[in-house]
Amino acid sequence: MTLQQALSFGLIGATIAAFVWGRWRYDLIALCALVGGMALGLIPVKEAFSGFSNDIVIIIASALVLSAAVARSGVVDLLMAPLMPKLKDERTQVPVLAGTTAILSMATKNVGALALMMPSALQIARRTGVPPGRILMPMAFGSLVGGLAVLVGTSPNIIVSEVRQEALGQPFQMFDFLPVGGVLTVLAVAYLSFAYRLLPKERKAAIDIDAALAAKAYVTEVEVPEDWSFEDCRIGKVRAAAEGSVTVVALLRGRKRTQAPHANLKLHPGDVLLLEGEQENLNQLIVKTKLRLRDALRPVTMNEPTEEVRVVEAVIGAESDLIGQSARSVTLSDTHGVNLLGVSRSGHRMAGRLATIRLKSGDIVVLQGAEQSLPGALQALGLLPLAEREVRLGGVRHAILPVAILVAAMVLVATGVVPVAAGFLGAAVLVVATGALRMREAYAALEAPVLVLVAALIPVSDTVQKTGGADLIASGLSGAFNGLPPIATLTAMMAVAMAATPFLNNAATVLIAAPIGMGVAQKLGLSPDPFLMAVAVGAGCDFLTPVGHQCNTLVLGPGGYRFGDYARLGAPLSLMILLVAPWLIAWVWPFAT
Numbered sequence: 001m002t003l004q005q006a007l008s009f010g011l012i013g014a015t016i017a018a019f020v021w022g023r024w025r026y027d028l029i030a031l032c033a034l035v036g037g038m039a040l041g042l043i044p045v046k047e048a049f050s051g052f053s054n055d056i057v058i059i060i061a062s063a064l065v066l067s068a069a070v071a072r073s074g075v076v077d078l079l080m081a082p083l084m085p086k087l088k089d090e091r092t093q094v095p096v097l098a099g100t101t102a103i104l105s106m107a108t109k110n111v112g113a114l115a116l117m118m119p120s121a122l123q124i125a126r127r128t129g130v131p132p133g134r135i136l137m138p139m140a141f142g143s144l145v146g147g148l149a150v151l152v153g154t155s156p157n158i159i160v161s162e163v164r165q166e167a168l169g170q171p172f173q174m175f176d177f178l179p180v181g182g183v184l185t186v187l188a189v190a191y192l193s194f195a196y197r198l199l200p201k202e203r204k205a206a207i208d209i210d211a212a213l214a215a216k217a218y219v220t221e222v223e224v225p226e227d228w229s230f231e232d233c234r235i236g237k238v239r240a241a242a243e244g245s246v247t248v249v250a251l252l253r254g255r256k257r258t259q260a261p262h263a264n265l266k267l268h269p270g271d272v273l274l275l276e277g278e279q280e281n282l283n284q285l286i287v288k289t290k291l292r293l294r295d296a297l298r299p300v301t302m303n304e305p306t307e308e309v310r311v312v313e314a315v316i317g318a319e320s321d322l323i324g325q326s327a328r329s330v331t332l333s334d335t336h337g338v339n340l341l342g343v344s345r346s347g348h349r350m351a352g353r354l355a356t357i358r359l360k361s362g363d364i365v366v367l368q369g370a371e372q373s374l375p376g377a378l379q380a381l382g383l384l385p386l387a388e389r390e391v392r393l394g395g396v397r398h399a400i401l402p403v404a405i406l407v408a409a410m411v412l413v414a415t416g417v418v419p420v421a422a423g424f425l426g427a428a429v430l431v432v433a434t435g436a437l438r439m440r441e442a443y444a445a446l447e448a449p450v451l452v453l454v455a456a457l458i459p460v461s462d463t464v465q466k467t468g469g470a471d472l473i474a475s476g477l478s479g480a481f482n483g484l485p486p487i488a489t490l491t492a493m494m495a496v497a498m499a500a501t502p503f504l505n506n507a508a509t510v511l512i513a514a515p516i517g518m519g520v521a522q523k524l525g526l527s528p529d530p531f532l533m534a535v536a537v538g539a540g541c542d543f544l545t546p547v548g549h550q551c552n553t554l555v556l557g558p559g560g561y562r563f564g565d566y567a568r569l570g571a572p573l574s575l576m577i578l579l580v581a582p583w584l585i586a587w588v589w590p591f592a593t
Contacts, residue, residue, distance in 0.1 A: 001472065002467065002468070004042065004467040005467045005468060005469045005472060007040050007041075007042055007467075008042055008463040008464050008467045008469045009464075009469055011033060011036055011037055011040065011042065011460065011463065012460070012461075012463075012464060012512060014033070014036075015029060015030070015033040015457075015460065015508075018032075019508070025449065026449065026453055027448075027449040027450075027452040027453045027456070030452065030453045030456035030457050030460070030508075031452065031456050033456065033457065033460045034048060034051075034456040034457075034459060034460055037459065037460050037463055042463040042467070043459045043460070043462075043463060047459055047462075048459055049455075050458065050459060051454065051455035051456060051457070051458030051459050052455040054162070054454075054455065054458050055162060055419075055420070055421040056155075056158050056159055056162050056454055056458065057451055057454055057455045058421045058424075058425055059152060059158050059420055059421050059424055059425075060109070060155055060158065060450065060451060060454065061428075061446055061451055062421075062424035062425045062427065062428040063108055063109035063112065063152050063424060064109060064111075064112060064445045064446055064447060065428040065431065065432070065437065065442045065445050065446065066108055066109075066112070066402070066405075066406050066409075066424065066427055066428055066431060067108045067109055067111070067112020067113065067115065067116065067445065068112070068437060068441060068442065068444075068445035069402035069405075069406075069431040069436050069437040070108060070112070070116060070402050070403060070406060072402070072436065072437055072441065073400075073401070073402045073403065073436065075400075075402075075403055083096060084124065087124055087128070088128055089128065089130065090130045090134045090135065090196065093121075093124060093125075093128070093130060093135055094134070094135060094138050094192060094193055094196045095189065095192070095193035097117060097120075097121050097124075097135055097138070097139050097142075098138040098139050098141070098142035098189050098192045098193070099142065099189045100117060101113055101114055101117045101139045101142045101143045101146065102142040102143065102145060102146030102185050102188070102189055103146060104116060104117065104143075104146070105142070105143045105144075105145075105146030105147040105149075105153050105154075106146050106147070106149045106150050106153055106181075106185075107150075107406065107410070108152070108153075108406065109147065109152060109153065109154065109155075110143040110144060110146060110147030110153055110154050110551055111143070111447075111549075111550045111551050111554065113143050113146065113147075114139060114140060114143040114551050114554055114555075115554065117139060118136070118139070118554070118555070118558065119280070121135050121136060121139060122558065127243075131201055131202070131560075132558055132559050132560070133199055133200065133201075133559040133560050133561060133565075134196055134199055134201065135196075135559075136555035136558055136559040137196075137199060137552075137555055137559055137561065137565070137566070137569055138192040138193075138196045138569070139555070140551040140552050140554065140555045141188065141192055141543055141569070141570065141573060142185075142188065142189055142192060143551050144540060144541060144542070144543070144549060144551055144552075145181070145184050145185045145188040145189075145540075145541070145577075146181075146185050147181075147540060148177060148180070148181035148184060148185065148536070148537060148540050148541075149177055149178050149181030149182045149184075149185055150174060150175060150177055150178065150181070150410075151172060151173070151174045151175075151176070151177060151413075151420060152174070152410075152420070152424065153177075153181070154506070154540045155450075155454065155506060155507045155510070156506050156507070156509070156510045156535070156536040156537075156539040156540045157172070157177055157536050157540070158420075159454075159507060159510040159511060159514065159536075160172065160510055160514055160532045160533070160535060160536040161420075163510075163514040163515065163518070163532065164528075164529075164532055167515075167518055167528070168528070171420070172532075173416070174410065174413050174420070177533075177536070179584070179588045180533060180537065180581065180584045180585055180588055181537075183580075183584055184537070184577060184580070184581060184584070187576065187577075187580065188573060188576075188577070191572070191573055191576060192569075192573075195569060195572065195573070196569070198568045198569050198572075199565060199568065199569055200565065218276065218277065218278070218279055218282060218342035218343065218344045218364075218366060219249065219274060219275070219276045219342060219343050219344070219354070219357075220274075220275055220282060220293065220341055220342040220343075220354065220366075221252075221272055221273070221274055221275070221293075221353070221354050222272070222273050222275060222286055222291040222292060222293055223270065223271070223272050223273075223291065223292045223293075224267050224268065224269050224270060224271045224272075224273070224291060224292075225269065225290070225291070225292045226269045226270075227269075228267075228269060228290065228291075229290070230289050230290055230291075233266055233267050234263065234264060234265065234266055234267065235248060235251070235261045235262065235263050235264070235265045235267065236263030236264060238267075238273070238285075238289055238291075239263065241285060241288050241289050242277070242281070242285045245277055245278070245281035245284075245285075246275055246276065246277035246281050246282055246285045247275070247276045247277060248260070248261060248273055248274070248275060249274040249275065249276050250273075250274040251265065251267075251271060251272070251273055251274075252271070252272040252273075252274065252353070253268070253270075253271050253272075273291070274353075279342075279366070282342070293341060309368060309369070309370060309371070310368070310369065310370070310371045310374055310440075311341065311366060311367070311368045312366070312367055312369075312374060312378075312385055312386075313364055313365070313366055313367075313385070313386040314364070314365055314367060314378055314383035314384060314385045314386060315362065315363070315364050315365075315383065315384050315386060316359055316360065316361055316362060316363045316364075316365065316382070316383060317361065317382045317383065317384050318361050319382050320361065320381060320382030320383060321380075321381060321382055322359045322365075322381055322382065322383070323359060323360060323361050324358060324359070324360075325358070325359060326355060326356050326357055326358055326359065328355040328356060332367075336369075336373075336377040336380060336381065337369055337370065337373050337377060338367045338368060338369035338373075338374065338377045339367065339368040339369065340354055340355070340365060340366070340367060341354075341366040341367065341368050342354070342365070342366035343357055343359070343363055343364070343365050343366075344363065344364040344365075345360065345362075345363050345364075364386070365383070367383075371440075401431070401434055401436045402431050402436045402437070405427050405430050405431055405434075405436070406427060408427070409423045409424055409426065409427035410423075428442070447550070450507070450550065453507060453508065454507045454511075457507070457508050457511050458511060460511075461508075461511035461512050461515070464512065464515060464516075475519075475523055481520070481524065486524070486526055486586070486591045487582055487583065487586055489520065489524065489526075490530055490531060490534050490582045490585065490586060490591075491534075491578065491582040493513075493517050493520065493531055493534045493535060493538070494534040494535070494537060494538040494578060494581060494582060495538065495578060496513065496538070497509055497510070497513050497534070497535045497537075497538025497539045498538035498539070498541055498542075498574060498577075498578065500512075500513065500539075501538065501539050501540075501541070501542040501549070502542050502544050502545040506539040506540060506542060506549055507539075509535075509538075509539040510535055510536065510539045513535045513538075513539065514532055514535050514536075517531035517532055517534065517535045518531060518532065526591045526592075527589065527590065527591055527592060529589045530585045530586055530589040530590075530591060533585045533588075533589055534581070534582065534585055537577070537581050537585070541573075541574060541577050543566065543567075543569070543570025543571070543573050543574050544566055544567050544570050544571065544574060545563065545566055545567075546561065546563060546566055552566060
């Protein structure tokens with residue numbers, strides 16, 4: 001072992017130890033490893049930042065933006081709507097939700113697919129009284145196995161493809177992963193449909209800040225547009241569309257006001273409905289019924305043409321000039337350039353018009369305005385903005401456009417017309433340029449810690465290859481496996497990747513293990529493809545901890561899980577994949593070179 005190899009192994013070992021210890025953020029650890037590599041002379045300064053321009057980072061970032069655009073489109077809600085009444089208990093909910101999440105993971109990155117499905121799953125759980133913990137973990141595991149089926153479904157597939165590109169001059173194609181990943185997805189969803197019973201029933205979910213803020217009722221006004229085409233056009237149909245989550249407080253027609261209007265009352269263009277409900281439920285009803293949020297129609301004055309319209313929540317402070325005033329009396333729109341979209345007052349139902357409601361200290365208001373002028377308006381009015389979160393009330397949603405752009409990108413990539421990075425970056429730019437996603441929302445969709453982790457570890461992991469360390473490890477492993485059947489070697493390689501993922505993060509595992517897998521294959525005179533596939537599957541299947549993959553972390557709080565719950569459901573699944581996947585890989589990707 002040379003000094004450079006020893007330093008490379010020491011750097012990787014220290015990085016792994018820091019990941020396992022868990023004392024610091026994993027993105028900070030990766031950056032420290034990058035700086036350490038430069039200080040030790042393992043990474044040339046000119047190459048230290050190459051990871052930030054690597055195709056891997058571009059593809060992952062683009063996939064996250066596309067996932068956010070599809071989520072914003074509401075297409076998942078439309079597809080799930082016919083199934084909602086049939087999902088009455090956990091026996092039907094788990095297979096449908098886990099299977100749907102797995103299928104969506106084949107169309108976009110798995111963490112994005114899970115994020116798409118979680119709001120619907122939590123709504124179904126609340127409505128049927130099923131503990132969220134019985135549903136969410138099967139969905140997370142479904143997203144992990146579903147992501148194995150396509151190139152962009154999960155980070156390990158993307159990284160493995162890039163490793164093959166650098167080593168052999170040809171990457172894996174979009175659907176090269178489908179024969180193995182598709183079969184594993186079917187088996188895993190079948191297992192999860194019954195094994196969810198291993199999860200504890202009585203667990204209280206942790207409530208995050210967004211959920212705490214959302215759990216309050218707003219009053220807002222919507223108007224029936226002139227060209228309204230909603231079915232039957234009666235109050236009862238609007239209430240049915242709300243599914244009990246929104247209350248029709250009053251109907252305002254001209255100067256006449258009808259409290260709690262009868263279900264058979266027919267609506268006419270120009271009628272104004274006073275609605276009360278949680279922000280997300282109000283937004284869903286407005287979008288579904290195609291009603292028009294009344295005060296949102298007022299134009300917002302922009303200081304710059306590149307500005308965006310924002311909607312924020314704020315609480316009326318004790319010294320606010322709004323106390324005892326109404327939106328009409330203080331001319332919010334004319335004087336301050338903001339529109340009042342909703343008001344929430346704890347323990348009290350407000351039955352008056354928004355413009356005439358006398359505001360009090362502690363009321364929470366939803367305001368619309370230009371992003372540059374909003375902070376000044378909040379300060380001038382004595383309002384305290386609540387925690388940053390996306391607030392939507394009746395905004396325009398592009399239901400088809402993001403899906404069409406995503407499908408077009410996947411077809412172009414799958415047919416080899418454009419490279420993966422170029423295809424998905426172009427699609428991400430298109431969804432923003434066409435207005436399907438705002439630029440601010442696109443930035444918010446980017447998971448900076450994950451992108452920094454991958455970008456920083458790419459040159460760090462390259463040191464193992466460039467110093468000859470990967471060949472050294474491969475020689476040792478090939479000696480240990482010498483005389484064993486190739487299938488045993490393949491299984492062992494997958495098991496190593498699967499065991500390392502909970503501690504290293506799946507992206508880091510692939511960056512370190514993929515070159516070693518290729519080296520083992522070459523030393524044994526076997527094709528490297530099955531070993532790369534084994535590393536991808538092993539690294540993509542973290543079913544044992546909440547920290548190895550973002551999907552598992554995403555459901556930890558909402559499901560009320562403890563650390564050991566993951567192994568209860570995940571250990572048998574891991575064993576099943578370890579027994580089945582190597583034989584599938586060997587069948588699809590022969591060992592012969």
